[in-house]
Amino acid sequence: MLGLNKRDTRFMIIVILLTAFTPFLMQPFSEGSAWAQFNGGYPDLMAKVAIFGIFAVGFNILFGLTGYLSFGHAAFLGVGSYSAVWMFKLLSLNVFPALIMAVIVSALFSLLIGYVSLRRSGIYFSILTLAMAEMSYRLAYSVLTPLTNGETGLQVRPSDPRILDGEGAAQYPNLFGLELSSSYKLEMLNHVFTFNVGYYFCAVIAIIAFYVALRIFRSPFGLVLRAVKSNQTRLNYTGLNTRPYTLSAFVISGMYAGLAGGLLAVMDPLAGAERMVWTASGEVVIMTILGGAGTLLGPVLGAGAIKYLENIFSKINESILHEWFAFLPDGLETSVVWVLSRFTGEGWALTLGLMFMLVVIFLPGGLVEGGQRIARLFRRKKTPDTDGEHHPKSTPHIAE
Amino acid sequence: MDVIFLQVLNGLDKGSAYALIALGLTLIFGTLGVVNFAHGALFMIGAFCAVTLQKLFGLSYQVIDESKKDFLGNPLKVDVAYLETWLGPELGAAFVNWSVPLAIIFAIPVMVLVGFVMERGLIKHFYKRPHADQILVTFGLAIVLQEIVKYFYGANPIQTGAPNMFRGALDFGVLVGFEPNAVIYPYWRLVYFLFSAVVISGIFAFLRFTTFGMVVRAGMADRETVGLLGINIDKRFTIMFGIAAAVAGLAGVMYTPILAPNYHMGMDFLVLSFVVVVVGGMGSLPGAVMAGFLLGILQSFASMNEVKSILPGIDQIIIYLVAIIILLVRPRGLMGKRGVMEE
Numbered sequence: 037m038l039g040l041n042k043r044d045t046r047f048m049i050i051v052i053l054l055t056a057f058t059p060f061l062m063q064p065f066s067e068g069s070a071w072a073q074f075n076g077g078y079p080d081l082m083a084k085v086a087i088f089g090i091f092a093v094g095f096n097i098l099f100g101l102t103g104y105l106s107f108g109h110a111a112f113l114g115v116g117s118y119s120a121v122w123m124f125k126l127l128s129l130n131v132f133p134a135l136i137m138a139v140i141v142s143a144l145f146s147l148l149i150g151y152v153s154l155r156r157s158g159i160y161f162s163i164l165t166l167a168m169a170e171m172s173y174r175l176a177y178s179v180l181t182p183l184t185n186g187e188t189g190l191q192v193r194p195s196d197p198r199i200l201d202g203e204g205a206a207q208y209p210n211l212f213g214l215e216l217s218s219s220y221k222l223e224m225l226n227h228v229f230t231f232n233v234g235y236y237f238c239a240v241i242a243i244i245a246f247y248v249a250l251r252i253f254r255s256p257f258g259l260v261l262r263a264v265k266s267n268q269t270r271l272n273y274t275g276l277n278t279r280p281y282t283l284s285a286f287v288i289s290g291m292y293a294g295l296a297g298g299l300l301a302v303m304d305p306l307a308g309a310e311r312m313v314w315t316a317s318g319e320v321v322i323m324t325i326l327g328g329a330g331t332l333l334g335p336v337l338g339a340g341a342i343k344y345l346e347n348i349f350s351k352i353n354e355s356i357l358h359e360w361f362a363f364l365p366d367g368l369e370t371s372v373v374w375v376l377s378r379f380t381g382e383g384w385a386l387t388l389g390l391m392f393m394l395v396v397i398f399l400p401g402g403l404v405e406g407g408q409r410i411a412r413l414f415r416r417k418k419t420p421d422t423d424g425e426h427h428p429k430s431t432p433h434i435a436e
Numbered sequence: 437m438d439v440i441f442l443q444v445l446n447g448l449d450k451g452s453a454y455a456l457i458a459l460g461l462t463l464i465f466g467t468l469g470v471v472n473f474a475h476g477a478l479f480m481i482g483a484f485c486a487v488t489l490q491k492l493f494g495l496s497y498q499v500i501d502e503s504k505k506d507f508l509g510n511p512l513k514v515d516v517a518y519l520e521t522w523l524g525p526e527l528g529a530a531f532v533n534w535s536v537p538l539a540i541i542f543a544i545p546v547m548v549l550v551g552f553v554m555e556r557g558l559i560k561h562f563y564k565r566p567h568a569d570q571i572l573v574t575f576g577l578a579i580v581l582q583e584i585v586k587y588f589y590g591a592n593p594i595q596t597g598a599p600n601m602f603r604g605a606l607d608f609g610v611l612v613g614f615e616p617n618a619v620i621y622p623y624w625r626l627v628y629f630l631f632s633a634v635v636i637s638g639i640f641a642f643l644r645f646t647t648f649g650m651v652v653r654a655g656m657a658d659r660e661t662v663g664l665l666g667i668n669i670d671k672r673f674t675i676m677f678g679i680a681a682a683v684a685g686l687a688g689v690m691y692t693p694i695l696a697p698n699y700h701m702g703m704d705f706l707v708l709s710f711v712v713v714v715v716g717g718m719g720s721l722p723g724a725v726m727a728g729f730l731l732g733i734l735q736s737f738a739s740m741n742e743v744k745s746i747l748p749g750i751d752q753i754i755i756y757l758v759a760i761i762i763l764l765v766r767p768r769g770l771m772g773k774r775g776v777m778e779e
Contacts, residue, residue: 103568105568105571152760152764155764156763156764156767158567159471159567159571159718160714160763160767162568162571163710163711163714163759163763164759164760164763166707166710167707167711167756167759167760168756168760170707170753170756171752171753171756171757174749174752174753175749175752175753177752178748178749178752179748179749179752180749314707315703318575321572321575322576325572378587382587383583383587385579385582385583386579386580386583386584386587388579389576389577389578389579389580389582389583390576390580392572392575392576392579393573393576393577393580396569396572396573396576397558397561397573400565400569
C-alpha cells in the first residue's frame with residue numbers, strides 16, 4: 037500500500053492508530069484519583085508531542101542517517117515560526133499559507149547554511165552549524181528587530197492587514213474557518229477525554245511527515261545516506277559525489293524543522309528568538325538520542341517522553357511529594373521528599389541531564405535499543421535452541 | 437590612535453578569559469583526544485568557588501551592641517563575622533575584602549579534584565567512542581553541573597567584588613603619552629590580564645622545561661610509543677586533565693568581579709571558547725591563546741559605535757563570522773598542524 041511493503045504497512049497503521057487514540061492513551065487515570073496528575077491528555081501537550089516529534093524525525097534524517105551532528109537546528113525552527121507568523125499578519129489566519137511559507141523559507145535558509153556547513157564534517161560541522169545558529173539568534177535579537185520584534189516576539193494584532201481575510205473573519209488561526217482551539221470533551225467512566233482540532237491537525241501532519249521519512253529511509257537515497265555514515269571516504273573513492281546527498285538530507289531536515297516551527301506558531305501565534313538559542317538545538321539532539329538515533333520510531337518516542345516528563349515533572353512540587361510519602365515515618369519522609377524534590381519541579385532539568393547522560397553511557401541506541409534488548413531477553417527464553425547457522429535471523433526491522 | 441589603543445585594552449580582558457578556557461580545552465583535546473563540552477561548566481564552578489569563599493568569610497552571628505540604640509532606645513543587634521572575632525577586626529575585614537584573590541588558593545585543589553573525578557569517573561570510558569558521543573555525554577554533564585549549582589546558589593547573578601584596592605580605574609593613557617582621560621582602564625581588568633598572562637606562561641613553561649611536561653608533550657605526539665617505553669601515560673594525562681580544569685576554574689575565579697556569576701555563564705562562554713579553539717587550530721596550544729586574544733580584541737573593535745554605524749549588529753556576530761570564514765578557508769585553524777582533525 038502506498039509503496040510500502042506488508043511489514044511497513046502494518047507498522048504505519050499501528051502508528052496511525054496510536055496517534056488517533058493518543059487522547060485516550062495519554063489519559064489513563066480517572067479524574068480525581070491520586071494519579072490524575074500523571075495524565076498528559078490535554079491538547080497543548082499532545083500537540084507539542086506531535087510537533088516536536090516532527091522536529092526530531094526530521095533531525096534524525098540528517099543525524100541518524102548521515103551521522104552529521106548539527107547543533108543549530110533550532111534556527112530553522114525559529115525561522116519557520118517567524119515566517120508563519122508573518123503570513124498570519126500579511127495574508128490570512130488560515131494555517132495553510134503559513135505552513136507552506138514556513139517550509140519554503142526554512143528550506144531556503146537551510147540550503148544556505150547547509151551549503152556552507154557541509155564543506156566540513158565531524159566536529160567542525162557541529163561547530164559551524166552552532167556558529168550559524170548563534171549568529172541567527174543574535175541577529176534576530178538585535179539588528180533584525182523590524183522583522184522579528186526583538187525580545188517581545190512577533191505577534192498577531194487586530195491591526196494587521198491580512199489581505200485575504202474579509203470582514204468578520206476568525207481572529208485565531210483556523211482551518212478554513214474551523215478554529216484550532218475548539219475541542220470536544222468526552223466524559224466516560226470517570227475519565228475526561230479531550231479531542232482537540234489543533235491536536236488532530238498536528239497529528240495528521242505528523243503522520244504525513246512520518247510517512248515521508250519512512251519512504252526516505254527505505255529509498256535508494258536513504259541507502260546512500262547510510263553509506264555516508266558508515267564510510268564516506270570509501271563512497272567518494274567509488275566515484276560518488278556525496279555532497280548533493282548530504283545537502284539534500286540537510287535541507288529536508290531543515291524543512292521538517294521549519295514545519296515544526298510553523299506548527300508551533302499555528303498552535304500559539306507568537307514567535308520569539310529564544311526558540312533559536314543553541315540549547316534549544318541541544319534539546320532536539322537529546323530527544324533523538326534518547327529515543328534512538330537512526331531508527332524511525334525513536335525520535336518520536338524521545339520527543340514524547342521528554343515533553344511528557346517535562347510537563348509532569350515540573351508540576352510535582354514538595355507538597356505533592358509529602359502527600360505521596362505520608363505513609364513513611366516522619367524523619368524518613370522528610371529526607372525522601374527532600375531528595376526527590378531536587379529532581380522534580382524546578383529541578384526537572386537535572387533529571388533530564390542525568391537521564392540523557394545515562395542513555396548516552398549505557399544505551400547508545402536509546403529507548404528503542406532498550407526495548408529491543410528486553411524483547412530479545414524474552415525471546416531467548418522461549419526458543420533457547422535457535423540454530424544460528426541454518427536459521428539466520430532476519431535483519432531487525434529498522435523501526436523496532 | 438588612543439581609540440585603537442583603548443579598544444585593544446578593552447579586548448584584552450575578554451580575550452584573556454577566552455584564551456584561558458581555550459587553553460584548557462586544547463590541553464584536554466591534545467592529550468586525551470576528548471571534545472569536552474563540560475569545560476564551560478568548569479569555568480562556572482571556578483567562579484562559584486569565589487562566591488563560596490566570599491560567603492564563608494562573611495558568615496556571621498548576631499550580638500547585641502549596647503552602644504548603639506535604635507529609635508526606641510533598645511540596643512541594636514549587630515552582625516559580626518566570625519572571622520573578625522577570631523582574627524581581629526582588621527585582619528578579618530581584610531580577608532573578606534580579598535576573598536576573590538584568596539579564592540585562587542581555595543579553587544586550585546577543588547578544581548583539580550573535580551577534574552580527576554570527571555576524568556576517572558566518566559570521560560575515561562569515552563576515549564574509544566566517537567567524538568559525537570563525547571560531545572553528547574559532556575553536554576549532559578554540563579547540564580547536570582549547571583543545575584546543581586543553580587540549586588545551591590539560585591538563578592540570579594551574585595555580585596562578587598574585587599578588593600577595594602583594585603576598584604576604580606587607571607588613567608592608562610597618561611602612562612604611554614596620550615591626553616589625560618583618553619584611555620581609562622579599570623584596575624581589575626589589568627589584574628585579570630596580568631594574571632592570565634602568568635597562568636598561560638606558567639603552563640607553557642611547565643610543558644617546556646619540566647620532565648613531566650616533556651613526557652606529556654611526547655604523549656601528545658605519539659601516545660603509543662610513550663606507553664611502550666614503560667611510562668604510565670594515562671596517569672599523566674589524568675593529571676593534565678586536572679590542570680586543565682584548574683586553569684578553567686582560575687579563569688572563572690578571577691572573572692567574578694568583571695561579570696557577576698550566574699549558573700549559565702559556563703554555557704555562554706563554552707560556545708565562544710569552542711569557536712576560539714577551532715580558529716586557533718584544534719590541538720595547538722599557542723594557537724588557542726593567540727586566537728583567544730585576537731577574537732577578544734576583534735570583538736571590542738566591532739562594538740565601537742563607528743563600526744556599528746556602518747555594519748549594524750556586527751558586534752554580536754563578529755566572532756562567529758570569523759570562525760566560519762576560518763573554517764572554510766583554512767580548516768586546520770590559524771596555527772593548527774596539518775592533519776590534526778582535518779577532515
